[in-house]
Amino acid sequence: MIPGEHGPVRGGAFYDAPQVADRYLRHRHSGVHSPNHVMEEPALLDELGPVADLRVLDLGCGDAAIGRTLLAAGCRSYLGIDGSAEMTRAATATLAGTSGRVDTMDIEKFSAPPHAFDLIISRLALHYVDDLDSVLTACRRSLSPGGRLLITVVHPVITSHEARRSTEQARTDWVVDDYFHTGARRRSWLGDTVTWYHRTIEDYVTALTRADFAITSLRECAPRHDRFDGDMAEFARRRRVPLFLLLAGSRP
Template sequence: MAQNGPEFYDNDAVFTTYIARREKRDDSPNDTLEKPILDDLVGDLTGLNILDLGCGNAQFGREALQRGCRSYLGIDGSHNMITLAQETLAETSGEVEKATIEAWSYPAHQFDLVISRLALHYVEDIRPVFTNVLQALVDKGRFIFSVEHPVITSCDRAWQMGGLRQHWIVDDYFETGPRLTHWMGGDVIKYHRTVEDYFMALRQAGFRVDEVRESKPRPALFTDESTYARRKRIPLMLFFSAYRPAAS
């Protein structure tokens, strides 16, 4: 049976595979693509109050505290992830709460930065989430997130062929909605949206979008030339940086 994001990561077999993947650091997309671009976008964290939606293992929180942020709060709906996050944040001031991104009670005007890393493609309707994030930010507070790129979420038939993909299939791109994906040994529901959908949801919530990035690889970050060559062929991830306008 297909599971939603939190349920998926509470599947112990899936979680074991997830841990093994994260511990295998050789040219992983998280390390060579996602983290460097997020680091560029977030910039200086000194003195910031940070909310992390779908915090996973909360490694970002530990690093943010080391970089001088004032506070860090991670939210995740998975029991396994919250347990891992608590271990990561041990002996720091960072905090985590078990709640889904959709159901958490967002306080008003409390955070300077809200971040979400590869989590929002598990959310069925991002529009109320974006509205909640806007309300949780101070004026000029920033919302920065990464998701699987829509050319990836549109269709997973290339995955089903088995082996290392040599080609990627983009199909039903404008048919937005749930996609059943077999990944890490389990079936999970992800939600496909177009680039335009993400942009318009931000604008309609009241954000100003100041940067859009795709996962263009940087050769210096790769140890394997063939992996770098593959990463140049198609974007795996999409990034948005937006902010709450100051009250007039």
């Protein structure tokens, strides 16, 4: 069946619906009009620090654009995992000519030998995951002592229930409702229906500490002035509502 035809889909399968991956990648790489470019990415790069000689795993790698950046910065190895066949095809093309690798795999089925990686990143993927505890436990197990985990997710004020209005104008506010009612949420996005798993900020922090990570950073990815190419109206719009949450932790 076509994903979304008989109900919402989650995870990588959503991006295998016709044209969804293309729509997403066009939006994600649209410069100042991409919240990823002006908010999530600069916060992530700030937190990464030096990556030379690190073995890196990217859970939910998408088109693996960050993979080329990390390899160019000297990381020892890069492995991207994504549940979408469309995204892994895009990632394979992105990593062509590098030592980076990519596999098609559901994040919730991820496992690796102990101490296989020094850094695990997951960008805007874990809100597709139902069993977050098992994923974080697998991450901790596969990290070397002192290894780091760095994740970004759609901000909980966005994954909470919101009343959509019919308008073609750029959105400037969001209605937050049922914030403490966590779990699966259906939503229309990129021309299809998807399931995201809503969690509070407290839920994410608790899940990380339960998996025995020492939390080293929590950021809400405020827009970066230098990323807007002088478009102050867009900068002002992006300052109104948090769109992303970043959490970093280390393995004792």
